[in-house]
Amino acid sequence: MTSTTRWTSTDLLTMPDDGKRYEIIDGELFVSTQPSWQHNYTCVTLITELEFWNGKTRMGQANLGPGLIFAEDNDVAPDLVWISNARRDVALLADGKLHAAPELVVEVLSPGRADERRDREAKLGLYSRRGVDEYWIVDWRLKQIEVYRRLEQALNLIANLQESDNLESPLLPGFSLPLATLFQDASS
Numbered sequence: 001m002t003s004t005t006r007w008t009s010t011d012l013l014t015m016p017d018d019g020k021r022y023e024i025i026d027g028e029l030f031v032s033t034q035p036s037w038q039h040n041y042t043c044v045t046l047i048t049e050l051e052f053w054n055g056k057t058r059m060g061q062a063n064l065g066p067g068l069i070f071a072e073d074n075d076v077a078p079d080l081v082w083i084s085n086a087r088r089d090v091a092l093l094a095d096g097k098l099h100a101a102p103e104l105v106v107e108v109l110s111p112g113r114a115d116e117r118r119d120r121e122a123k124l125g126l127y128s129r130r131g132v133d134e135y136w137i138v139d140w141r142l143k144q145i146e147v148y149r150r151l152e153q154a155l156n157l158i159a160n161l162q163e164s165d166n167l168e169s170p171l172l173p174g175f176s177l178p179l180a181t182l183f184q185d186a187s188s
Contacts, residue, residue, distance in 0.1 A: 005029075008072040025122045027073040032115055035079075035108075042108050042140045043079050045182055050082055053175040060084040060103070067097035068105075070130045076123065080106040082172070101131040103171050108138040124148065128155040134171055143183040 006027035015022045021032040035043075043064055050062040062082045069075045083091065083102035091100035105127050107119040119137055127135050128148075135148040135155050143163040148155040161167060167177040 006073060009069055009075040010072070012075055021077055023076040023118075024073055025076060025118070025126050028122075030114075030118050030122070032110065032118075035110055038140050039079075039108050039110055041185065042138060042182065043106075045185075046106065046108075046138070046177075047080055049177050049182070050080075050172075050175070053172060054082075057172075057174065058085075059172075061088060067095075068102070069097050069099050070101070070126070074126060074130070076126065078105045078123075079108045082106075101127070101133075103133045104136070104169070105132050105134075106136045106138060108140060111141075124155060134169055136167075140183060143179065145179065 007024045007029040008027070009024065011029075012022055012024065019034050023030045023032075047062050047064055054060060054062060060083050062080060064080055065077050066081055067075070067077055068081070081098070081102040082104040083098070087100065087103060088098075091098045091102065093099050105123075107123060109116055109119055124135060124137075128150075131150075132155065133150045137146040137148070139145070145161045145167060146157060147159040147161060147167075147169075149158045150156075151158070159165075161179055163179050163183055165179050167179060167182070168175060
């Protein structure tokens with residue numbers, strides 16, 4: 001009889017501080033290497049645009065790489081989130097981590113089949129089940145963004161935006177980002 005380890009948030013506390021990202025989805029441990037320059041540049045450019053918009057509206061906050069703990073066996077660190085003020089007041093606990101779904105989660109793809117599978121399958125499923133309203137998967141190599149939006153009870157692909165498109169969302173009234181701007185300095 002074989003048994004598989006079911007990882008928990010407590011196990012994450014014992015992981016080495018080695019620059020890798022350790023996440024747990026449905027009890028399975030996922031380990032990622034440090035992101036590339038282009039990955040981080042894309043994250044910083046996107047959060048800068050979101051914060052510029054947010055500075056005008058004061059509707060919420062965007063943040064890079066926050067801890068997001070849905071349960072002991074679902075503990076992740078998305079690349080970027082945006083959360084409304086009202087939801088943040090409930091979700092952000094004393095440990096400095098979010099314990100409920102933000103409205104928007106963004107993952108920027110890293111090279112590698114395992115990392116891409118985690119973002120497109122495991123995290124999409126997790127965010128869908130846990131109440132995220134919108135999920136963007138950003139591919140800086142292909143200069144495109146897949147936009148998943150909550151329809152009924154699940155996140156569904158509603159747009160595959162290309163470099164010539166504008167990124168907009170009903171969650172962010174008045175926010176409009178030409179993808180050409182986002183990807184202007186992204187290179188492989």
